[in-house]
Amino acid sequence: MRCHVSRSGYRGDxxxxxxxxxxxxxxxxxxxxxxxxxxxxPITPQNELTEYMAKRMNELGRVFIQSESEIAAINMVLGASxxxxxxxxSSSSPGMSLKQEGISYLAADELPAVIVDMVRGGPGxxxxxxxxxxxxxxxxxxxHGDYKTIVLAPGSVQxxxxxxxxxxxxxxRYRNPVVILGDGMLGQMMEPVDFDNVQPxxxxxxxxxxxxxxxxxxxxxxSLLFDTKEEEEHNWKLVRKYxxxxxxxxxxxxxxxxxxxxxxxxxxxxARIAKGAxxxxxxxxxxxxxxxxITAWPFPAAVLQEFARTVHEFFVFExxxxxxxxxxxxxxxxxxxIHFYGRPGGIIPTPVELYRIIGRHYYMAxxxxxx
Amino acid sequence: xxxxISIDPERCKGCALCIEFCPKKSIVISDRLNMKGxxxxxxxxxxxxxxxxxxxxxxxxxxxxxxxx
Amino acid sequence: xxxxxxxPGTIKEAHFHYCPGCGHGIINRLLMEVIEEMGLREKAIxxxxxxxxxLVYNYFDxxxxxxxxxxxxxxxxxxxxxxxxxxVFSYQGDGDLAAIGTAEGFHAAxxxxxxxxxxxxxxxxxxxxxxxxPTTLTDQVTTTTPDGRNPIIAGYxxxxxxxxxxxxxxTYLERVTVNKPAAxxxxxxxxxxxFQCQLDGKGFSxxxxxxxxxxxxxxxxxxxxxxxDDVMTKQFPLGVVKDIK
Numbered sequence: 292m293r294c295h296v297s298r299s300g301y302r303g304d305x306x307x308x309x310x311x312x313x314x315x316x317x318x319x320x321x322x323x324x325x326x327x328x329x330x331x332x333p334i335t336p337q338n339e340l341t342e343y344m345a346k347r348m349n350e351l352g353r354v355f356i357q358s359e360s361e362i363a364a365i366n367m368v369l370g371a372s373x374x375x376x377x378x379x380x381s382s383s384s385p386g387m388s389l390k391q392e393g394i395s396y397l398a399a400d401e402l403p404a405v406i407v408d409m410v411r412g413g414p415g416x417x418x419x420x421x422x423x424x425x426x427x428x429x430x431x432x433x434x435h436g437d438y439k440t441i442v443l444a445p446g447s448v449q450x451x452x453x454x455x456x457x458x459x460x461x462x463x464r465y466r467n468p469v470v471i472l473g474d475g476m477l478g479q480m481m482e483p484v485d486f487d488n489v490q491p492x493x494x495x496x497x498x499x500x501x502x503x504x505x506x507x508x509x510x511x512x513x514s515l516l517f518d519t520k521e522e523e524e525h526n527w528k529l530v531r532k533y534x535x536x537x538x539x540x541x542x543x544x545x546x547x548x549x550x551x552x553x554x555x556x557x558x559x560x561x562a563r564i565a566k567g568a569x570x571x572x573x574x575x576x577x578x579x580x581x582x583x584x585i586t587a588w589p590f591p592a593a594v595l596q597e598f599a600r601t602v603h604e605f606f607v608f609e610x611x612x613x614x615x616x617x618x619x620x621x622x623x624x625x626x627x628x629i630h631f632y633g634r635p636g637g638i639i640p641t642p643v644e645l646y647r648i649i650g651r652h653y654y655m656a657x658x659x660x661x662x
Numbered sequence: 663x664x665x666x667i668s669i670d671p672e673r674c675k676g677c678a679l680c681i682e683f684c685p686k687k688s689i690v691i692s693d694r695l696n697m698k699g700x701x702x703x704x705x706x707x708x709x710x711x712x713x714x715x716x717x718x719x720x721x722x723x724x725x726x727x728x729x730x731x
Numbered sequence: 732x733x734x735x736x737x738x739p740g741t742i743k744e745a746h747f748h749y750c751p752g753c754g755h756g757i758i759n760r761l762l763m764e765v766i767e768e769m770g771l772r773e774k775a776i777x778x779x780x781x782x783x784x785x786l787v788y789n790y791f792d793x794x795x796x797x798x799x800x801x802x803x804x805x806x807x808x809x810x811x812x813x814x815x816x817x818x819v820f821s822y823q824g825d826g827d828l829a830a831i832g833t834a835e836g837f838h839a840a841x842x843x844x845x846x847x848x849x850x851x852x853x854x855x856x857x858x859x860x861x862x863x864x865p866t867t868l869t870d871q872v873t874t875t876t877p878d879g880r881n882p883i884i885a886g887y888x889x890x891x892x893x894x895x896x897x898x899x900x901x902t903y904l905e906r907v908t909v910n911k912p913a914a915x916x917x918x919x920x921x922x923x924x925x926f927q928c929q930l931d932g933k934g935f936s937x938x939x940x941x942x943x944x945x946x947x948x949x950x951x952x953x954x955x956x957x958x959x960d961d962v963m964t965k966q967f968p969l970g971v972v973k974d975i976k
Contacts, residue, residue, distance in 0.1 A: 328813060354812045358805070359838035366802035366835070370778070370809020373796050378809070396799050501794040501810065503817050505773035511788035513779070513797035666732060677752035677945075677952040683912055700751065715736040716912050722756025723747055728736035 308483035313448045313473065314339035316484045317407060320455035321379050322347055325492035326405070328354040328371035328378040330364040334386045335419040336475035337409040341381065361386035365393030365406070372402040373512060375500035377459055377492070381407035383475070384417060384425050388433060394468050395434030398529065399514035401499070403462035405455075406440075407471045409478040412636025421475035422636030423561055424611035429472045430588040430618070437526055439533040441540055442470045442587040444558040448482035452489050454585070461540060463495040465532055472587055474610070476560045476639065536589055543591040544583040547573065551580030553604035553630075553653050556595070556619050558584045560639075561609050567642025568649055577653050579606075587615075592622035599626040604656045606630040606649055610640065628656065665713020666729045667705055673725035676700040680717035680726060686710045689717060739763045741772050745789045750857075752952020754942025755783055757909040758851060758918070759790050762822075765922045766793060775818045776810055778803045780827035783857040787822055801832030804839035807846045818926060820847040826856045829865035829889045836895070836937075843900030843934040847925045850891060850937055852967065853944035861947030865889040868966055873947070892939050892972040902934035904972040908941035908964070910956035933975070941967055 311319070318340050321329070329348055331341035341357065348355035354371065358364040364380045371378035382390065387408040397404050410425045412418040429442045441461050445454040458469040501510055516522040546566060548554060557565040562583040572579045582598070584591050595605070605627050607616040612635045619629060630652040634640050667689075669680075674696065680703055681689045688709030691701050705711065713730030741763040749756045766775050775793040779785050781800035788795035798806040803821030811819040828836045828850050836848060855873050856862040862875040866888050870879040880888075892904040903925055907918040918940055925936035941963055943955035950958060 328809065330809070356808070356812070356842075359834050362802070363805040363808075363835050363838065366799065366805035367809035367812075369798070369802075370796075370806035370811075371813045372809075373806075374776075374810045374813035376813040392799055393802070400796075501776050501796055502814065503774045503776060504792070504794050509772075509792045509794050511795045511797075513788055513795075515781075515785060515797060665735075673746055675751035679752060679952055679956070682953045682956075713735055718736040719912050719915050720757070722749060722751075722753055722760075724738045724742060724756070724760050726736070727734060727738070729732040730735045731732055 308485045310481050311448065311484050312339045312479055312481050313451060313477040314409070314479065315343045316448045317451045317455055317471070317473075318343035318347060319486060320452045320489060321405070321459070322351065323486055323489045324456040324459040325377045326379045326459065328368070328376045330356045330358050330367040330378070330380045332358050332361050332364050332382065332386060334383045336411055336421070336478050337381050337383050337407065339479065340407065361389040362393065365390040368404045368406075369393060369397055369400070369402060372397070372404050373400070373501050375497045375502065377403070377463070379405040379407065381409070383409045383411045384413045387425060387428065391428075391433035394440060395432070395436050395438055396514060397468040398438035398440065399436065400512050401466040402468070403466050404468040405458045405462055405471065406468055407473065410472065410474040417636055419475060420637060421477070421560060421639060422610045423474060423559060424614065424636050425472070426587060426609070426611060426614035427617070429470050430590070438529060439536065439588060440468045440470045441465070441536055441589070442472050444472045444585060444587045445477060446559050446562050446583060448477070448480070448484045452484060452486050456489055456492070460493060465536060466499070467532065472559065474560050540586060541589045541591050541593070542585040543594055544585060545594070546581040546583065548580035548582065548598065550578050551602060552578040553606055553649070553656065554598055554602050555579060555581040555606045555608055555649065556584070556615065557581060557608040558587060558615065564640055564642050564645055565608050568645035571642065571646040572650060572653070575650075577650060579649060579653065590618040590622065592618070595619065595622040599623055603627050604630065604653070606632070606652060608645060609633045611635055664731055665711040667711060667717060668727045669703055669705065670725040671696045671702045672698070673723040674700060674702040675723055676702055677722060678703065679720040679722065683716050683720045685714060685716060686712065739767045741767045741792050743790055743792050747790060748786055749783065750946040752943055752945040752955060753783070754853060754909045754940065754944070755851060757915060758849065758940055758942060759787060761915065761919045761922055762849065763791060765919060765926060769923065769926060771818050771926065774816065775820070776814070778807045778810070778819070778821040780821070780823045782824040782827050784822050784824050784851055785858070801827050801830070802835055803827060803832060804835040804846070804848060808839050808842070808844050811844060811846050815845070818929060820849055820926070820929075822849045823851070824857070825850070825852045825854065825864040825866040829891055837898070840895045840935045840937070841898045841900045843902070845929050845932050845934060847929050848937040849922070850939045851942045852891070852939055853942040854963065855944055855947045857944050857947055866967070868962065888966050890967060892937065895937060896973040900935050901937070901973055902975045903928040903936040904939070905974070906939040906941065906967055906969050906972060908959050908969060910941070910943060910959040939967070941969075
């Protein structure tokens, strides 16, 4: 195991794992995924990513701009994407709010892009400790219009090496922005990571990009459609795309669910904390398992509905006052009992704390079963 | 006659900039309405045109073509 | 008889939607004339604004992208960084550039991005019906300054060329107008110079074009042209503001 790697340096032999912050690892994974343009603006807790890209993109002769605002950054991404590049920007909650307009335009113009949100305590200035209180903004879309973005929720630094290349691939495949929903902890904690299984990026046809009308008719990309029929058909076209995403791009992980009598639903860092709690509960023979959405959108509703045929107790845990729970309620649609424990931005719940609370709900549920 | 112009009746919006700046004052607003309901500018037969293209330079609708001998 | 003047090949068939006597129509034509004459049709990429000028993609036979209101300079930055050999220019009105897009324009200029901004200053928000713009003159009546723009509560008209000239990243800034033949010829020359500045990779260029807006100025087209000389140019003096060789 190599010793500490500097915040924004990536050095080391190929075969050894490197101790890297989530932010830095995300940057390296993006570079390996063919990201040729990065536009960022300083905001804690994702600065290490911007700093990493400043160094790495220059090393590789790729485009790096520290923009004047998150609004400018997302629009630079739009420009780079329309010109055919794989482009990424990153920010944290307040900055992500500024990018919502741009994300709506990326979706309307059917342009690929990867947007990273390292969520921090909110609302308002909030603070810089991790939280999961932007779930609804990410999964419902904080911008205007009927649009969707695939939302990937990585749970560890190593998983970033899978999620980041996937994000770029899905963005190009569907010509749509993809959001990577992390949080302050994932961004700043350091874990050993290797990039051995990051595949070289797949090529996708770029017959829509703007390169100058050489040897072809000129192209125009716009989302203003004065003709009401055209506007509606354009919207239905986008909806059909989102339906394809819902059918094909759901991803999740199950943990100790085979004999589970209560299933926890948690994602990202929340799922890490829940795993710690579940291991303790299992030592006391409490049959608790977990479903961890890796795609927050499209939400893994089907697997929950499947479990609902045999399991009656579901426990939603998230670092917010209750956002993920909405998707769980929609998925279960009245079936089973849904328990909830959430703490809004600020203090990070501990596995022991969660272990006690799940244990109590588990005990109450079994008493209700008997009566 | 050294020059001649043709004004596309459907592009013209009767803004009269060509009339204002034509050095020979050879264009007037006619009483003909185009599809959009504008009284269009037309060249007055018999008036002089040097083919200087000032009218075309000032036209905001790219409605005027200019010919010259 | 030979044809000495006709519609440039780089302008599409569609009729312009602009109001009678609107300066956008002249500016659109000049841009396409310059692009045709400089043989840039296959290299040009235009970033259209939100506002009266947004429908340029229906008229320009070049690659064009519609940007969100005010974001043109940032989008153009992204395009130019990916395609440095293309001619990338944003077409922006005074609301688009001098109001909501000030930061994007200011910082693209400050970074010395090798892009060109065609800044159409007609003193009002045209498409939305004649509201005050940052370039509305003191005491000028608009739908949101019914008693005339009072600087105490609504600020002063912004001189973009002069403001941007303070930024070391800017190379060529000129203010021109299209209210008479000589002025139109000068505007065409300025556009050519700005594009050449970009092609030579010499940094940021911006051409500010005072443009008549008869409908929202509540004047006739000819009166609007005169108003530019008599009133507007007092606040917005014409001429080269900056030209770094």
